Amino acid sequence: MVLTDLGNKLSKALSKFKSEDIINNEVFKTLLNDIGRALLAADVDLRMIGTLQKNIRANINLEETPPGTARRRLIEETVIDELKNLLDPGKKAWRPKKNKFNVVMFVGLQGAGKTTTCTKLALYYKDRKKYTVGVVCADTFRAGAHDQLQQNCAKVKVQFYGNRYETDPAKIAEEGLEVLKKAGCNLVIVDTSGRHKQESALFEEMTAIEDAVNPDETIFVMDSSIGKMAYDQAKAFHDVVKVGSVILTKLDGHAKGGGALSAVAATESPITFIGTGEQFDEMEEFDAGGFVRRILGRGDIKGLAKRIHEADIKDNQEELLKKIQQGKLTLRDMKEQFQNVLKLGPVNSILQMIPGFSNLGKEHGDESQKRIQRFLHIMDSMTNEELDGDLKFLKVESRCRRICRGSGLPPSVLKELEAMYKPLVEAGKKLKNMKLKPGGMPSNPADFASMLPPQVLKQIGGPAGMRQLMQKFQDGTMDAQKMQQMMKGMGMGGMGMGGKKMKVRRR
Ligand code: GDP
Ligand code: MG
Numbered sequence: 001m002v003l004t005d006l007g008n009k010l011s012k013a014l015s016k017f018k019s020e021d022i023i024n025n026e027v028f029k030t031l032l033n034d035i036g037r038a039l040l041a042a043d044v045d046l047r048m049i050g051t052l053q054k055n056i057r058a059n060i061n062l063e064e065t066p067p068g069t070a071r072r073r074l075i076e077e078t079v080i081d082e083l084k085n086l087l088d089p090g091k092k093a094w095r096p097k098k099n100k101f102n103v104v105m106f107v108g109l110q111g112a113g114k115t116t117t118c119t120k121l122a123l124y125y126k127d128r129k130k131y132t133v134g135v136v137c138a139d140t141f142r143a144g145a146h147d148q149l150q151q152n153c154a155k156v157k158v159q160f161y162g163n164r165y166e167t168d169p170a171k172i173a174e175e176g177l178e179v180l181k182k183a184g185c186n187l188v189i190v191d192t193s194g195r196h197k198q199e200s201a202l203f204e205e206m207t208a209i210e211d212a213v214n215p216d217e218t219i220f221v222m223d224s225s226i227g228k229m230a231y232d233q234a235k236a237f238h239d240v241v242k243v244g245s246v247i248l249t250k251l252d253g254h255a256k257g258g259g260a261l262s263a264v265a266a267t268e269s270p271i272t273f274i275g276t277g278e279q280f281d282e283m284e285e286f287d288a289g290g291f292v293r294r295i296l297g298r299g300d301i302k303g304l305a306k307r308i309h310e311a312d313i314k315d316n317q318e319e320l321l322k323k324i325q326q327g328k329l330t331l332r333d334m335k336e337q338f339q340n341v342l343k344l345g346p347v348n349s350i351l352q353m354i355p356g357f358s359n360l361g362k363e364h365g366d367e368s369q370k371r372i373q374r375f376l377h378i379m380d381s382m383t384n385e386e387l388d389g390d391l392k393f394l395k396v397e398s399r400c401r402r403i404c405r406g407s408g409l410p411p412s413v414l415k416e417l418e419a420m421y422k423p424l425v426e427a428g429k430k431l432k433n434m435k436l437k438p439g440g441m442p443s444n445p446a447d448f449a450s451m452l453p454p455q456v457l458k459q460i461g462g463p464a465g466m467r468q469l470m471q472k473f474q475d476g477t478m479d480a481q482k483m484q485q486m487m488k489g490m491g492m493g494g495m496g497m498g499g500k501k502m503k504v505r506r507r
Helices: 004-018 025-041 046-059 069-087 114-128 145-156 169-182 200-213 224-240 257-266 288-295 301-311 317-325 331-343 347-351 362-380 384-388 391-395 397-407 411-431 445-451 454-459 462-475 480-489 498-506
Strands: 102-107 133-138 159-161 187-192 217-223 245-249 271-275 283-285
Touching (some): 046 069, 114 217, 169 187, 317 331, 317 411, 331 362, 391 411, 397 411
Parallel strands (some): 102 187, 102 217, 133 159, 133 187
Antiparallel strands (some): 271 283
16 A cells, blocks of 8 residues: 555544544644644655645634534544645646547656556556557667567557667657557657766757657656655756656655655646556556545545446446346356456555555455456366356366366365355345345345344344444445455455445446
8 A cells, every 4th residue: 555654644643633522722733743743754845744734724713613523524624635735736637639649758767667657657548548559668878778668568568669779769769659650559658768867968868859759748757765855856857858747656665655746746747647566557547635535544436436437347237136136146247247356457456445445455455356366267267158057067076176277276266266156146045035226235224134144244233233334335424444344254355346346336
């Protein structure tokens, strides 16, 4: 999880504040101090922290706000709003257009993550936005740059242009555009070289390439580990090239990320994406509001809905529910659900968008992802008959052996898959005679309670607890911890079944 430490500290400050019996000036002051300390530890500039505290104070007049829950809520919302403002550059970024030839140029210091991020962006526009993407290597400074990018492009299956024998990067860039345009690309990303520090040779090279390709957008890539110093670095690049937007990398590994984000926001450059790992799918769209909610563990329903929309997942939930009710759920249906989950991106990043799951930690998401991948692999080794029929074939040892051999996975994975399938079928039998509300929820809480395994029902406080829970679901005030407990109890610990996600869109 990105900025875990900052998120934890801020959440802790807020929950300490909310648990106070009386919200008076002193409690309010403590909250502001706690928030200030948390931001300072994340390397946020002291003056910016001062401004944030001043803004919160200016928005809250304790005497005028009604005491009790309303006061708590108002203060909390104001804090969240101001944290969002701290990270919000308040400017919209350029976006490519399908019906034209779009050129993007990357700039930044060596090691900032340009080449990796070019690849991530190429993958993003190819898979999620359906562009035909090409990437040009205009880095002749670093040995190995050509091969690195060529291999990256092969991995994410986008076109590549490079020229090992040419020493002028501006010339390669120009050639690249021509070749890739002819090859049908409508988005070309030009990777450039960097230097260890801001020096004139780098800036000259950057402007030469800029002149040669005349980019629609210049993206400045910056390593977030420099914290608040990002402000000066961003300014220096701004002075030389027309920086349109910024991508901050390595937010996964550094406590100083908060400082970098706020510093870049202060330069009024839109931050479009953040890098959250070395893998090519570990890049997230940046939206200050959603980001703040996520690090505070409140999820990001808007972001999740957008992902689901982009993944272009067929909404066949009604159909699926009918199948479950009729006891006709097949392994093929489950396979489709698993594929849907993976289409949304790394499970880890999806969990962070679901309220209450944000604090589960990266390991949890990674493990769920591996589990889903194992299920998919083992199902790939099944015949159509096996995927579409019932699970009786799992009793036939020779068949199980064949499937395991084909997938290279141990029999325990089959057992695990079966263990996941069975409760769904059981639940389906019970669902059969229930009246369902649109969206698939039984209208009678007792019906829903009867579907849950006894130990889970006990955990959430029996049928009475169930009733409360359903009310909360309906008002959108679901207790995140309980939801987590329930999911875990149902054997879906952090799995985030497709069905759950679909429900979010309806709300
Ligand atoms: P360039 O010199 O600017 O092209 O930087 P590279 O793309 O070659 O990246 C330098 C190093 O940073 C590589 O080891 C990358 O794997 C790593 N890197 C890039 N982005 C991220 C990120 O978001 N998170 C992490 N953890 N590592 C990253
Ligand atoms: Mg590079």
